[in-house]
Amino acid sequence: MRQSELNNLKTYLLDRKKAILDNNSIHKQTMEHIQNNHINEADYAAMQIRNALDSSISQRHLLELEYIEQALEKIEKDIYGICEMCDEEIGIQRLKAKPHAKYCIVCRKIIEKDSKEKDQK
Ligand SMILES: [Zn+2]
Structure with missing residues (x-):
């Protein structure tokens, strides 16, 4: 693999990692905002559904994050790819x-x- 290709992939991995982390922190802020405000039952039901969807997305993100960390570690150790x-x-x-x-x-x-x-x- 060429060094330039490796650098591109490393940049991509770092960007992707940042995007996932940013995404999750925005998500956390939104949830805290909702929890701190009074909500009626209909909203609550809608939120439950959304929570279920969100948690499956976060799970996938967490797994991807783990793979990204492993890939970055491999780049450091020169065994990537x-x-x-x-x-x-x-x-x-x-x-x-x-x-x-x-x-x-x-x-x-x-x-x-x-x-x-x-x-x-
Ligand atoms: Zn193989």
Whole structure:
């Protein structure tokens, strides 16, 4: 991988990390604002639904944040872009699409297939 490509991906990862953290802090402020103000029951019901949606989004963000942290750590250790399963290079095209990818496309498919089969059992 070229140094310029690595730098681009690192910048992307850092931006993405910041965006998730900013997003979550805005979300927290909004929730505190709502909690500090009197709300009627209809609002409360609507909020419950929104909460359920928001919490699934935050969960996804938290997971993504974890992957981003791991990817950044790998950049520091100079092992970024190597598949965790087969030790082959993940490939720049795949990393551009998904910079926090842990596996190459071949291993990713094996893992997905495995988890689908487990679900069916
Ligand atoms: Zn692999």
